[in-house]
Amino acid sequence: MSPDPDAPPPEEHLEGLPARILELGEELRREGVAVGTSEMLDAFAVLEEISWTSQEDFREALAATLAKSQEDRRVFELVFDRFFFRSVELAAAREGIREGDAASLEELSEQELEALRAEIAAALRDGSEGAMRDLARMAIAAFSRRQEGSGVIGVDVQRIRRALGLRAEPQPDLPPEDPRRDGLPRDALRRFEALLRRELERSQVERTGSLPPARPLGELDRALPSGPLADLAAVHRVVAQLRRRLATQGMQNRGHRRHAHVDVRRTMRASLQTGGVPVVLKYRPRRPKRPEIYVLCDVSTSVTSASVFFLSVLHALHDTFRKMRSFVFIERISEVTDIFEHERNFKAVSERISGDAGVADISGYTDYGRVWSEFLVQVEDDLHPRATVIVLGDARTNGRDPRADIFAQIAARAGRTFWLNPEPRLYWNYGDSVIAAYEQYCTAFECWTTAQLEDFVRALTRPVISAAR
Amino acid sequence: MATGLRSVGYLPGESTALVSYLATKLGKPVLVEGPAGVGKTELAKALASFLGRELVRLQCYEGLDEAKALYEWNYRKQLLRIQAEATGTGWDAVQEDIFGEEFLLARPLMTAIASEEPVVLLIDEIDKTDQEFEAMLLEVLSDFQISIPELGLVKARTHPVVLLTSNNSRELTEALKRRCLYLWLDYPALEHELEIVRLHAPELSETVARRLVEVIGMVRALDLKKPPSIAESIDWARALLLLGVKDIDADVFMETMSVIVKHRTDMDVVADRVGLKLRSPADVA
Structure with a gap:
């Protein structure tokens, strides 16, 4: 077997390793991980303490110094894999190193194939990474030569997996000693697929002698999921991040008011300990002024994909801001504050809201004019300059009157008005989108990636004083 | 290490x-x-x-502030000191005196x-x-x-x-x-947690411990407000030990669930999903 492709560069590349690590840091920065010089120094410091021959240790040590949050860690894993995989491949391609041992597998008999199947299944069941990697290459060698690879890596991976009969479900018609009979552990299967994919990519590099273009991870892996509930976990991850950020921002605002009021009663009480001399001053606790927030959320079909995301943002906001009222609308509006307050479970919330949205829905088309006037009637007396109104919607009126004048009234009464549009700015004001009519009264954000959402959160949590001017 | x-x-x-x-x-x-x-x-x-x-x-x-985390001057002792010195000593001497390590509360x-x-x-x-x-x-x-x-x-x-x-x-x-x-630190993998449970409740039989860890894994996979922690799985193992349970079936689970799930809404969810799941494989096994 040729040297392990995933091991860090071997000894003779010693002088090259610092450069590699710096490049890795550079790459991480490009993906938005904050890697400072001190982190790089730490990384070098830890590399002196561990042996480089164990890939796990190498990776963990770098991760501990370079990736300082779970989110960063996820990015680190992706970049690390891509980076070291690519640099090894590039070096190999340059020096013309090829693997020679695959050819001998060409004439595998049916029995040997069967043995290979069983071996892979056993390795999957035991979850041994090293064995799986070797077997993945053997499998590729065996199968891609028998039935020409399709050239599309994703397709080939699935084809090989099926040919091996690897499934997570139990397969009762197999003989009892076969490890595949009870079904294979799902995550082992996924790992095996990842290995297959990597090996296939490698052989592609070998064939063409060049690297496939590096995909930036950023927009691809971190764009807001637009699919329906399948991506809910991803949405939750984003929202959890959002919630943490909101919690931090609140803290920052608290620091803006340095002056505290002395609590006379508690000071007197404390002074008893020091013979009536008020040595320790007791202050009134500072309570941050929470903004009052009104959220209007479009749940019509034109924003279906985005509304799951919007609802979970709403859910997160409800946890953070106490004075908050939420409304969902299609043709008319209905208030859902209660649902959010009583239901902690997101799934239950979305179910109840889809029930409630049915009430608000008559023709199934958004009628912004009507929504504004109903909203104004409901909250007219409560709106005041410290209130913030947030609208989540695509501003597509289906040809109906946008009634921007009523929206202007709302914006005038509220301190701040934000609009979150799930469509890219490119599509704004095309077709029946009338966001321009509203944009003059509010701050509009496009919001279809996490970064954009963060921009919005920053705007939302900025101290109210500066914005209310 | x-x-x-x-x-x-x-x-x-x-x-x-x-x-x-x-x-x-x-x-x-x-x-x-x-x-x-x-x-x-x-x-x-x-x-x-x-x-x-x-x-x-x-x-x-x-x-939490510096006084609670770092150090604090022992005001009372300082006051006593000043009073004990009474008249006669100059301010400089006293000042040097009362801000010494002796009056520092670490x-x-x-x-x-x-x-x-x-x-x-x-x-x-x-x-x-x-x-x-x-x-x-x-x-x-x-x-x-x-x-x-x-x-x-x-x-x-x-x-x-x-x-x-x-x-x-x-x-x-x-x-x-x-x-x-x-x-x-994340929740440990199944085998790892099994080891932990066995370490803390060595009297629990191998099969029950394995079953317990599997069930905990199932519960964690649900979207709960507070998923059970390792400490709670150990607690549960000890509780089962006390009850002398031979196997975790649906009834045992329902009775002892409160050890690992601590929210009313969570309990409903868990009873719903895991309770049912437990019933079917228990019959087969």
Whole structure:
């Protein structure tokens, strides 16, 4: 077997390793991980303490110094894999190193194939990474030569997996000693697929002698999921991040008011300990002024994909801001504050809201004019300059009157008005989108990636004083 | 490192052992993050007893200030001193006197820094404090020194191993993270947790323990407000041991569920999903 492709560069590349690590840091920065010089120094410091021959240790040590949050860690894993995989491949391609041992597998008999199947299944069941990697290459060698690879890596991976009969479900018609009979552990299967994919990519590099273009991870892996509930976990991850950020921002605002009021009663009480001399001053606790927030959320079909995301943002906001009222609308509006307050479970919330949205829905088309006037009637007396109104919607009126004048009234009464549009700015004001009519009264954000959402959160949590001017 | 931690009853994951090793070697603080109850605080205790050091613990909470964390002047003693001196002594003499180490009340951070023997310093739930406090920690964590206006600089005599834990309830500042190694502790893999449970409840039979860990895994896979922690699986194992249970079936599970699930809404969800699941394979097995 040729040297392990995933091991860090071997000894003779010693002088090259610092450069590699710096490049890795550079790459991480490009993906938005904050890697400072001190982190790089730490990384070098830890590399002196561990042996480089164990890939796990190498990776963990770098991760501990370079990736300082779970989110960063996820990015680190992706970049690390891509980076070291690519640099090894590039070096190999340059020096013309090829693997020679695959050819001998060409004439595998049916029995040997069967043995290979069983071996892979056993390795999957035991979850041994090293064995799986070797077997993945053997499998590729065996199968891609028998039935020409399709050239599309994703397709080939699935084809090989099926040919091996690897499934997570139990397969009762197999003989009892076969490890595949009870079904294979799902995550082992996924790992095996990842290995297959990597090996296939490698052989592609070998064939063409060049690297496939590096995909930036950023927009691809971190764009807001637009699919329906399948991506809910991803949405939750984003929202959890959002919630943490909101919690931090609140803290920052608290620091803006340095002056505290002395609590006379508690000071007197404390002074008893020091013979009536008020040595320790007791202050009134500072309570941050929470903004009052009104959220209007479009749940019509034109924003279906985005509304799951919007609802979970709403859910997160409800946890953070106490004075908050939420409304969902299609043709008319209905208030859902209660649902959010009583239901902690997101799934239950979305179910109840889809029930409630049915009430608000008559023709199934958004009628912004009507929504504004109903909203104004409901909250007219409560709106005041410290209130913030947030609208989540695509501003597509289906040809109906946008009634921007009523929206202007709302914006005038509220301190701040934000609009979150799930469509890219490119599509704004095309077709029946009338966001321009509203944009003059509010701050509009496009919001279809996490970064954009963060921009919005920053705007939302900025101290109210500066914005209310 | 791993075997050392094992010997004091803590089964570390691979990265846990590695990062703790690096922390002792490099003398850098470690920021440990992860869901509640995965053994973050336990790790500090185990490290302390493995290294044979004293554990100094600073529990953070909202509103924690320097006086509680670093040091405080012992006002009462100072007052007494001034009164005892009475008339005759000049202000200068008294001032020099009352701001001496004698009148200093050392709080955890100060204790850790000034200690003669090296210690393990645990700053627990750093995310509960506010940002100002974090900023104050920076000096302590990077240079291991504290400046006291009246006394001057107090430098660490020995190098403590510092662990900071956070439950992720807010984002910590970049400046703090920059000074730390980062360790993310997650729920352990099935086999690993099985080992932990067996270590803490050795009398529990192998089959029940395995079943228990599997069920816990199932419960964690649900979207709960508070998934069961490792501590809770150990508690559950002990509870089952007390009850003398031979196998975990739906009835046993329903009765003892309250040990691992602690929210009313969560209980409904768990009873719904896991309770049903337990019934069917139990019949087959």
